[in-house]
Amino acid sequence: MSLTLAEARVRAAAVSQVAYDIALDLTDPRGDTFACRTVVTFTAHAPSTFLELTAAQDLRVVVDGVAVADPAYDGRRLHLTGLGGSHRVEVEARLPYLSDGDGMHRMTDPADGEVYLGAYCGMDIAQKVFCCFDQNDLKAPIxxxxxxEPGVxxxxxxxxxxxxxxQRDGRWAFTTTPPIPTALFVVAAGRFAAHRFEHAGMPFGWYARASLGEALARDAEELQRITLACYEHYADLFTEPYPFDSYDQVFVPGLNWGAQEMPGCVTYRDELLPLGAMSSADRLLRAEIIAHEMSHMWFGDLVTMTWWEDTWLQESFADYMGFRVAADAAGYAGAQASFELGQKPAAYAADRRRSTHPVAARPEDVPDVDAAATIFDAISYAKGNAVLRQLVTWLGDETFLAGVNAYLTRFRFGNATLPDLVEAFAEAAPGRDVRGWVEAWLRTTGFDTIIVHxxxxxxxxxxRGTxxxxxxVTAYDTELREVGSRMVDLADDPVALVEFAGRVVVVNAYGETYAQVAHDDVSLSHLRAGLTRIDDPLVRAVLWGDLLQGPAADVLDLVRDQLPHEADASLAAAIVRRLTGPGLYRDVPPAQVEDALAVVAAACGDGIAASGDDVDRVRALLPGWAAGTRAVGALRGALDEGRVGPLDLTLTERWQLLVRLASLGELDEEAIEAERLAAPGVVADLGAARARAARPAPEAKAGAWAAAADPAVDNRRFAALMAGLWSSSRTELSAPYVARYLREAPAWAARGQAFAQVVGRAAPxxxxxxxxxDLLRQQLAGDLPTVLxxxxxxWLDDLGA
Incomplete structure (x- = not known):
């Protein structure tokens, strides 16, 4: 049962002064459970309440020194009665290890057999690790x-x-934290490779699986530089000092999020530390995530939302600060361009769907935690980021930071709501209608359109909007050379740009506002014909983001003409991701998908041929070529040589080519297994699973389905199998599994919120x-897990149905 808003409010009034003392035993030789002993102390202001603990075995409960013979436990909640005043509850239990990243995740590294454990918490997850009051506004020291195991x-x-x-003997203890939400508790255990350093009198560290030790050593200097640059920048921006006693960052297996902002110990999915060289686009993304998660130490960890309707108070701010600080402190000048093309279009797409919601929802719109899991989306992240950037443009940076700092100081180690933040901004900007701006931008859905005629x-x-x-607005001549620029305020009255008569104009050229643009025909024709001649990559990113939302035929024409000439590798990588994602498959008829992918592959191939020694540009375009080429000889040649042009293939890139060969029927089981054994590890295991599933053979599809349907399948393997299942030049082989997916996915999604997201993303x-x-509509009319x-x-909205 997911915690409801009503229950959370009642319990917040009934309980205070909570503290946890937790002892975990991770040495079970069977490897299927771990032991947990939790002592919860609190003050009760009501005669009854409940703690949460999921799937406990061998449960033992002691309340105020008295053993409870028959605890009132229903598998999820431990009910307590006869309360009043100070209490001490001791709970012992064994809890299951999981493979879906939603609790105490257990993974055996296929590269070396080492075991890694991670308590990845979040919404309704801490209770799978220890007994607690699992809600944000009952923050507590832990x-x-x-x-x-010794040596871990x-x-x-x-x-x-x-x-x-x-520690060598396996005994670990940690300083008591300041008050933090249970959702931000973390443990990570394993034989980690480490890079440790000190700064400002505090220990820092980066950690990764032992089999990623060389990759960590390769990137250690860069990771340290980014960390310290961001740390010092936040120290300058925020008046509140960093609130915890250490700062570790660890690449972990199986994490469902890109990263999680656990106080003092941030976790990252270990795909962010790949084997082999990284592209500039991937390095930029990683720097942005590092900056994003560090900002959470203030937005979310120091000050935490009271209930989940204010998810944006954490995620929108962290997203905005992440891109800003990656550019301003970490030195990644292309960060804003990356956002405009890589993330912002997803916000517009989300705002068109029936599920759109205000950036700042009302509490009653998030009635329980399962509903809360559905608003960790492109509205709370990308749209919120864009809206905050518009707020900074409107208020001015100095005023914006004054409001932020007042808010962080006022609610340090506590909880806050939207009105609390609005009050801080209103005090920082007397005479400005901050409350009116908030109502217009944060409490409404959809987006305005700026029309140019x-x-x-x-x-x-x-x-068109409110x-x-x-x-x-930036103006260009017909050769797309910049000739002028001006800031515009647009409300009810039209604005004539007299000084730009006869010029090509780009509205919202630097992406300061969140609005779609309807370009005038004169400008549009020049922009489509010469987009890549524009010097500024940020302006190009904004325009690519606009134009890639057009009709499929226009998009493919644009890609054919302009993608081979896009000089910025990070922009090229973002374009390729858009073109090889689900959007293309849904925008063109099924019979034309392979032809559309061939257009993308040809454009990428032309770009690769024109890249010379620019390895980064080749790396950005390679996935687009691999996704659609039918040049079997070229694929085999690249694999035999281990390179494409100047690019030495990484293991991940090698498996991209192998999956394509498999989907074309040019790679058999024996060859796939030989490739897996040649470089054993996570990348090879998942690549082989996807390649086997991609083979255009009935037995390959049946095998993939059976493996994905295994109740014990882990989250990464499930995603690889399903991606391979749908990947084939002969879609008639996977067609019978579409209906099976629609019928059987609800039972898979019942494993939990995070696995339900994995299942939903695996849609054909x-x-x-x-x-x-019709079957999809029937399922939606029935009883489905909330996240699915x-x-x-x-999905139905994206299909236009």
Whole structure:
């Protein structure tokens, strides 16, 4: 049962002064459960309440020194009665290890047999690791001790206090944290490779699986530089000091999110530390995530939302700060361009769906935690980021930071809501209608459109919508050389750009506002014909983001003409991701998908041929070529040589080519297994699973389905199998599994919120037949897990049905 808003409010009033003392024993030789002892102290202001603990075995409960003979436990909640005043509840239990990243995740590294454990918490997840009041506004200090296998490194929210000898023996204890939400508790244990350093009198560390030790050593200097640059920049921006006693960052297996902002110990999915060289696009993305997660130490960890309707108070701010600080502090000048092309279009897509919601929802719109899981989406992240950037443009940076700092200081180690933040901004900007701006931008859904038309060749801007906008308009000559720029405020009245008469104009050229643009025909024709001649990559990113949302035929023409000439590798990588994702499959008829992918592959191939020694550009374009080429000889040649042009293939890139060969029927089981054994590890295991599933053979599809349907399948393997299942030049072989997916996925999604997201993302990318659409509608009319329902409703909207 997911915690409801009503229950959370009642419990917040009934309980205070909570503290946890947790002891974990991770040494079970069977490897299927771990032991947990939790002592919860609290003050009760009501005669009854409940703690949460999921799937406990061998449960033992002691309340105020008295053993409870028959605890009132229903598998999820431990009910307590006869309360009043101070209490001490001791709970012992064994809890299951999981393979879906939703609790105490257990993984055996196929590269070396080492075992890695990670308590990945979040919404309704901490209760799968220890007994707790699992809600944000009952923040509490946490004291932790861990018993692990000798020689294992254990990381947690606090600084380790045991001696080196005790740690070698597997005994770990950690400093008591300041008050934090249970959702941000973390433990990571394994034989980690490590890079440690100190700064400002505090220990820092980067950690990764032992088999990724060389990759960590390769990137250690860069990771340290980014970390310290961001740390110092935040120290300058925020008046509140960094609030915890250490700062570890660890690449972990099986994480469902890109990263999680656990206080003092940030976790990252270990795909962010790949074997082999990284592209500039991937390095930029990683730097942005590092900056994003560090900003959470203030937005979310120091000050935490009270209930989940204010998810944006954490995620929108962290997303905005992540891109900003990656550019301003870490030196990644292309960060804003990366956002405009890589993330912002997803916000517009989300705002068109029935599931759209305000950036700042009302509490009653998030009635329980399952519903909360559905708003960790492109609205709370990308749209919220874009709206905050518009707020900074409107308020000015100094005023914005004054409001932020007042808010962080006022609610340090506490909880806050939207009105709390609005009050801080209103105090920082007397005379400005901050509350009106908030109502217009944060409490509404959808987006405005800025329409450009010409009167006597003078561009005139009009707004279709209700929000005030401040943005830059840049003008170009017909060769797309910049000739002028100005800031515009657009509200009810049209704005004539007299000084730009006869010029090509780009509205919202630097992406300061969140609005779609309807370009005038004169500008549009020049922009489509010469987009890549524009010097500024940020302007190009904004335009690519606009133009890639057009009709499929226009998009493919644009890609054919312009992608081979896109000089910025990060932009090229973002374009390729868009073109090889589900959107293309749904925008063109099924019979034309392979032809459309061939257009993308040809454009990428032309770009690779024109790249010379620019390895980064080749790396950005390679996935687009691999996704659609039918040049079997070229694929085999690249694999035999281990390179494409100047690019030495990484293991991940090698498997991209192998999967394509498999999908074309040019790679058999024996060859796939030989490739897997040649470089064993996670990449090879998942690549082989996808390649086997991609083979155009009935037995390959049946085998993939059976493996994905295994109740014990882990999250990464499930995703690889399903991606391979749908990947084939002969879609008739996977067609029978579409209906099976629609019928059987709800039972798979019942494993939990995070696995339900994995299941929803595994939907077939192609258009559905009328009978399949009918089945999807029937399923949506029935009883579905909340997270899967949201994803399938979005899927139906994206299909235009």
């Amino acid at each position: 004291t932790l001790a861990v018993r692990a 490194t254990v990381l947690a929210n606090g600084l380790a206090t045991t001696t080196a000898a005790e 010409r009167g006597d060749d003078v561009p005139v801007l009009r707004r 929000r005030p906008h401040r943005f830059t 990318p192609q258009r559905l037949t009328p009978s399949e659409l 329902r949201r994803q399938w409703e979005d």
